[in-house]
Amino acid sequence: MKMFDRFWFCLCLWHLVGVFGDEMKFVKLGDSVTLNSGLTELMDNDQIQWRFWIGNTSIAEINVTADSMTVYDDVLDGRFRDRLKLDKQTGSLTITNITTEHNGVYLGVVINRTSIPFFLAVYDEISVKKGDSVTINSGLTEIMDNEEIQWAYMKENALITVINKQADSMTVFDDVLDGRFRDRLKLNNQTGSLTITNITPEHTGRYVLLILGPKESLKAFSVSVYSEIICFILHIFLIYY
Structure with missing residues (x-):
């Protein structure tokens, strides 16, 4: 079980991409998602446990030998109930x-057989016009002294900004992805919110915010960029139809 201890969520987000590979799942709010065990059938002596990163918390378990199947509804203030x-x-x-x-x-x-990690992010959808600016809100009112904020662009698996409150540092990685974000990223040093200015279709994709500290958390956003011609066509369509 040590492999799922604090090590997992203290790793930087862009390294997690290499760990999880195809087991990264982005899901819309309100949808369902299935985390596959990779097994076609449990054997008579199998026991499988499902754990969640916060507190290395057990959330479900099957023990074939004991013929028991348990869901822990009340853990983490009932968020899985x-x-x-x-x-x-x-x-x-x-x-x-x-x-x-x-x-x-x-x-x-699966005890004594295998372990499968999954990275799951429920994303909000944001739409913005080409050339405009968009602010992706962290949801924080203030970054605590012992917190670190990381923003990653998941389409290319790249870390783009970091705020380390304890070190009093704020870094924007302008040169990643051939300078795609150069001179376009602004960080709010109080809240950690990220603003992308003069946005283009190259910036379309999923962004993930990872908050490291006493209370680890993450948020995901899907940003789409549309052009003015699309707006014009839609306007004409609404007028005549």
Whole structure:
């Protein structure tokens, strides 16, 4: 179980991409997602546990030998209550009616056989016109002294900004991705919110905010950039139809 200890969420987000690979899942608010155990059938002596990154918390378990299947509804102030479903044949876990409280890292452990990590992010959708500016809000009113804020652009798996409050440092990585974000990124040093100025279609994609500190959390956003010609066509369509 040590592999899922604090190590997981103290890693920088852009390194997590290499760890999780295809097991990175981006989900819309209110949808359902299934975390596959990778098994077609549980054996008679199998036991599978599902854990959530905050506090390395057990959220569900199947013990084939004991013929038991348990969902821990009340952990973490009930954030998973009535949302977890276990497949008794494969041990896969489904999370229904998902919210941003379910963002994070999950681990499916088949005792004495295998462990599968998943990175799950529930994203908000943001649409902005080409050439405009957009601010992606962190949701914080103030960064605490022992917190670190990281923004990553997931389309290319690149870290783009970091605020380390304890070190009193704020870094913008202008040169990543051939300078795609050069002179376009602004950070609010109080809240950690990120503003992208003079935005282009090159900046379309998913952005993830990782907050490291006593209370780790993450947020995801899907940003789409549209051109003025699209607005014009839509305007004409609304007039005549």
